[in-house]
Amino acid sequence: MSTAFWGKLEKITGSLDVIVAFFVMAILAMIIIPLPSGLLDLMLVINIALSITILLLTLFTKNVLEFSTFPTILLITTMFRLALNISSTRLILTEGEAGAVIETFANFVAGSNFVVGAVIFIIIVIIQMMVVTNGSSRVSEVSARFTLDAMPGKQMAIDADLNSGLINEEQAKKRRSDLERETQFFGAMDGASKFVKGDAMAGIIITVINLIGGVAIHSLQNGMPIMEALMTFGKLTIGDGLVSQIPSLLISVASGILVTRSGSLKGFGSSMGEELFGSSKVMMMLSVILLLFAIMPGFPTIPFLLLGVLSGAAGYLLMENEKSQKTNQKAKEMRSMAAQRTKSEKTVDESVASFQVDPISIEIGYGLIPIADENQDNNLMSHITTIRKQSAHELGILLSPIRIRDNLQLKANDYVIKIKGNVIARGELYLDKYMIVDPGETEFDFDGIPTKEPAFGLDAMWVNESDREAADLRGYTVVDPITVLVTHLKETIYKSSYELLGRQEVKQLLEGIKDKYGVVIDELIPDILRLGEVQKVLQNLLKENIPINDLVTILETLADYGNTTKDSEMLTEYVRQALKRTVVKPYLNEQDVLQVVTILPDTEELITRSIQKSSAGSIPILQPDTVTKIFDSITAIHNQLSARGIPHVLLASPKVRPALKNLLTYNFPDLAVVSLNEVPNDVPIETVGMIEG
Known part of the structure; x- marks a missing residue:
């Protein structure tokens, strides 16, 4: 009610x-x-x-x-x-x-x-x-x-x-x-x-x-x-x-x-x-003056005497409070000095290690601490172990341990996900409720807390456990709180996987396959490419949601073309062509047909002529109105196909593909851009739209 x-x-x-x-x-x-x-x-x-x-x-x-x-x-x-x-x-x-x-x-x-x-x-x-x-x-x-x-x-x-x-x-x-x-x-x-x-x-x-x-x-x-x-x-x-x-x-x-x-x-x-009656000296002096007026002939004794006594009592209490504050301040300074001495006695290695941020961590409000209790069957630690295994299997990366901390500065039901110390995602959980996700209706028929599903931004609502069965029967997707957090964490990891792949992680991957495929590793590193150059190629692949679990093919391709060029962007294109089936597999429809959006030849030629190289990669330098027209055309076609549930990619020539992807990264991060060389010969292609400039 x-x-x-x-x-x-x-x-x-x-x-x-x-x-x-x-x-x-x-x-x-x-x-x-x-x-x-x-x-x-x-x-x-x-x-x-x-x-x-x-x-x-x-x-x-x-x-x-x-x-x-x-x-x-x-x-x-x-x-x-x-x-x-x-x-x-x-x-x-x-x-x-x-x-x-x-x-x-x-x-x-x-x-x-x-x-x-x-x-x-x-x-x-x-x-x-x-x-x-x-x-x-x-x-x-x-x-x-x-x-x-x-x-x-x-x-x-x-x-x-x-x-x-x-x-x-x-x-x-x-x-x-x-x-x-x-x-x-x-x-x-x-x-x-x-x-x-x-x-x-x-x-x-x-x-x-x-x-x-x-x-x-x-x-x-x-x-x-x-x-x-x-x-x-x-x-x-x-x-x-x-x-x-x-x-x-x-x-x-x-x-x-x-x-x-x-x-x-x-x-x-x-x-x-605090400002008018906060000084003990002023209150004591006021008390003395009022008491003097009280004993002077002709002045009303009782009002001056009453206020004088009250002022003196207030001054005395303020003096005692100031003494207590000074004592507490001295004790606090002593504790701080002791802590500084203890800290200075630690080794340099320990100090340096304590300053390093975790590759990935979760901070939770005090109201969410129960989900991190390892004594419970359904706890966050067990789910994190599963996520690390899935990431290794699906993406081909080895995640560092994910640290869980309680943060008293957060609200009781809030949590944040950090990548290298920076907040990447945040959300809110209610442990005594369930999240129901909107099945397409405009309003929820339940009394609850409206919210957004944090991983995909869908309309949702937190409802009581008593409404769980009714929501399930109505066709709502019902999710428990810990699954909401785990799904959000997994999506965040997948979107930020390239940030989590450092040189140390690449070295661990190579050492994991060296016993079986040591020849290609010895040939490639360090004679052809350095470890950092291999890392950049792997990061480029992960940026475009291409898993690197076929590491042998990637390394062999780099060994084949590493003597020809050291450009990480070009090497990435060669690797993508070698992984062509892996590249197009997520975008095939139920009939294994690749539905593509092509580019008007004149527009593609314009983009080709305007490509310039920079430290961040290739990018076309176009007039603002031209870019706006291209973006408007892509938006119209992309939204129309997405609304109809048609999986699609943007098909471009090999020369244009990396520059075009860099141009579209911020405005269309989920739109895949593939080249003709990345489509296997036995995969049918169906054109579902054309981009005009």
């Missing part, structure tokens, strides 16, 4: 923009359409509640960006108050009454003498205009000017932190965005504060109009005695003014609090308490 409630609440909050639009239109309608007294009372209460909410929000706001919509809210609330003023004025002048709220304010403040209420009203308006609003306007103006002047320096500081590695690109983008939003906020506040000042002036004018108009209309037209009319409409207009100006004063105070706040990690109350 609670899940359904929160789901409905999310739908309502998702439509807030429509609700706000109707609210603004209602404000404009209130200016024209008369409101009954009951509805006016409701609107006045909403106005008071809204102003109190805004004031409380500013007290708990840590940074102005947490309430960046305040200038716009200031305009809307000002218009709301003015619309209420007009509606109440209409009721006062036409019916001689304006509802219970205004009457209650008038009786509570003015009592039987409306002059007292008028004096209080004038004092509130003066405080708002001359003190709060005037000061807030000046602070907003100066803050906007200083923030704008400091913007280039702050941007340079962000760039310096980014270049030095103190922050990453995402953090730099966020800081730049926050800086821009802060400048826009103070600029908007500089103008928005004028709304409040204008509101106060309009309140005075409307109050005078209410008083004069009410007395004139009801004394001259309705025959009411002038003194009675003055007393009646004096109280009503003062009540109306107070109901309007008190919320206005609250919002003016909120505006002043917000623009005078400096950046803080805590709310206003916490910061003020």
Whole structure:
């Protein structure tokens, strides 16, 4: 039931923009359409509640960006108050009454003498205009000017932190965005504060109009005695003014609090308490001064004595707290020094080893620690062993041990997969739930947590175990949490396999087959190619999802062509041609036909003429509009064939293939590019599309 409630609440909050639009239109309608007294009372209460909410929000706001919509809210609330003023004025002048709220304010403040209420009203308006609003306007103006002047320096500081590695690109983008939003906020506040000042002036004018108009209309037209009319409409207009100006004063105070706040990690109350009453010396001196006032003749003894004792007690507690902090700090420094001495006694080898990152590792939040328990039958370690065997069989690489660590900085249900210390993938697991994957429907008929399947990005949902059987019967794919993580890990390893293949791993592969195929290894390394050159060819193959488990064929091909060229890209092409059946096998359809997308001859000729070599390999240097046309054509054909479930590859000439693949790598990473020399003679070819440039 609670899940359904929160789901409905999310739908309502998702439509807030429509609700706000109707609210603004209602404000404009209130200016024209008369409101009954009951509805006016409701609107006045909403106005008071809204102003109190805004004031409380500013007290708990840590940074102005947490309430960046305040200038716009200031305009809307000002218009709301003015619309209420007009509606109440209409009721006062036409019916001689304006509802219970205004009457209650008038009786509570003015009592039987409306002059007292008028004096209080004038004092509130003066405080708002001359003190709060005037000061807030000046602070907003100066803050906007200083923030704008400091913007280039702050941007340079962000760039310096980014270049030095103190922050990453995402953090730099966020800081730049926050800086821009802060400048826009103070600029908007500089103008928005004028709304409040204008509101106060309009309140005075409307109050005078209410008083004069009410007395004139009801004394001259309705025959009411002038003194009675003055007393009646004096109280009503003062009540109306107070109901309007008190919320206005609250919002003016909120505006002043917000623009005078400096950046803080805590709310206003916490910061003020620590800064104003955080010094034991100040509190003890205050206690002495108050006690002196308490014993001086003529001064009230009890208030000064009470505050003096309380200040002294607070100062004593602060002194004890400072002593405790100093003791803890000294103990911490001693522990740190001891740890430094212990660390310096370690050998250099141990220190160097501890600094090296793992080739592949998994970090889990504390809520996922049970899946790493080796005492359980279905644990992550057993699955990792299976993945390493599958990788060796399917890809031909030997994975280093995969380390599992708990990371308290992660959320309880989060995990990250790292390759050489860098986060490559991340996800979220719920050990007490099951993931159901969308079978093609637009919505899930279960109460759960919407998510994305991390390995393939499919729509999914975490549901309770009680819904598992029902989801299975409905045709959903039901996956347990550990399988979700294992599948994600396997896909990440396969996509990053070339990064995991270093020289040490290549040496282990060669040593594994040396007893049986030592001749080709001795011929190839180091007389023809170095170990690093062989590694680059193997990495190039893995980049294009070609397994290297036929290592003998790869090495023999390199031995055949290694004396002719040392270019790793050319050597890779020779190896691909030798592994032609392995290259095309994943892309054959059920009838063992290779369905290909060809390239218009003129386009292929253009690409051939524009190929240039670089340290990163061959790449065609084309005009941007030409590249865009090629990409658009590939996108249209690739999406159409993928939607129909047709496996396909892009067929190119041997000269163009490596450069074309490099061009398409980032935009079409899953599109295979093969050359005519890589298609076995006995494999039928069927053309299913053509790329135009």
